[in-house]
Amino acid sequence: MSRASDHAYAFIRGMILSGELPPGAQLSEEALALRCEVSRTPVRDALRRLESDLLIRRSESQRSFVADWSDDDIEDAFELRSMLEAQAARRAATRIAPAQLEALRHHNRLIGAAIAGERADIPAFLEHNRAFHEIILAAAGSSRLASLLTRLIEQPVVWRTAQNYDRENLRRSHHEHEELVAAFDRRDAGWAASIMAGHIRRAYYAYLDAYTAQRTAAE
């Protein structure tokens, strides 16, 4: 979509992911239009998209609120993501192009570099991690699968706590990526799917650890 609508989408999404708009907060189209400096029309567009991303929920009377994720919701989302990303890996294993395989290696090298230093470079880790998974999704060659998965990867809670991942988890993630590349190299669909399922599942527990640690600290 074009400028104003995209801007509104990115703007509102950013406010939700950063926590500036807390879960449960009501979103008025007019108020958002003022903050985005566009009219209500593109804001409405953006809200619809965010609703389909499950970042926003709508009341019976069509009023919009920032979605609040319960612990069960989050577990649920990870479970689905694990299934779908495993399926993506399964399909990608037999379809991935040499150039894509090389790109995977490239991004994982950069992930390795990002976590090697004294302090891990979390933004770089997240960026190359995202790119890595995106290449696999592209290699899977299923627009439907891609469409479903993109609805699950935007988890505000996860983004806010990614900072808390410990070194050990980052290192393991890097290693699992290497195993994925090996599975793709062998064109072994079953292996790739297994690794991916475990990879996401472990990411869930890493998140849980980071999150409960944060909650405990807050008490």
Added chain:
Amino acid sequence: MSRASDHAYAFIRGMILSGELPPGAQLSEEALALRCEVSRTPVRDALRRLESDLLIRRSESQRSFVADWSDDDIEDAFELRSMLEAQAARRAATRIAPAQLEALRHHNRLIGAAIAGERADIPAFLEHNRAFHEIILAAAGSSRLASLLTRLIEQPVVWRTAQNYDRENLRRSHHEHEELVAAFDRRDAGWAASIMAGHIRRAYYAYLDAYTAQRTAAE
């Protein structure tokens, strides 16, 4: 959403599912607005929803076209549906309420009745089949899973060829539903998931048979 927007959505969706708007046809907001007798605003809304249902695809320049499903697309959609409905059954097995279980039995009895006569009552079969699967999805208690699955169950091609399903397939479908009810009765998540995965997979082959028969007949 309210009247005009809902009306436009149902209207355009109907035209796509019935084949009145054939795959690949361009959809102009203004032309649709005239046919729906509403303004462009609710039509735009409806188009966005249909796009997220994957019934419409948009060109790079944001023009809308009726989605055309290749054979691979359809196989892909069934594969995903099989995975996700199996997951729904897995979750439902341990969460389903007695009233929901009874409702499943009720709808499957009506399915049995619909296919018992001289000529099968296909609309009744489709309706109770839909209700049956919907109850399972509700019992699974995952809004995310529900949101993902509803994007896959609206397959125009399938709707148009459902008429061609033969008696044997309908009978088997009815029987598999009975097995699902038995699995739910035992609260056996693994069993329920297995049956459901097979159930959808067989539906795919039933579709294939009906579709290729239709195509062969057309030649």
Added chain:
DNA sequence: CCTGGGGTATTTGTATACAATAAGCTGAGC
């Protein structure tokens, strides 16, 4: 015949005004 440029027509994006609906509040009645 093919190619490219330029202008026109079509189509979508955005802003704004107004209508419809739902939420919240105030005050009267019990």
Added chain:
DNA sequence: GCTCAGCTTATTGTATACAAATACCCCAGG
């Protein structure tokens, strides 16, 4: 003090006008 009716206000839905982008067509030039 509680409840509910009725009004007020907030919020979303719809229509319309205009702006911007892009596709299409036609014609000139090679």
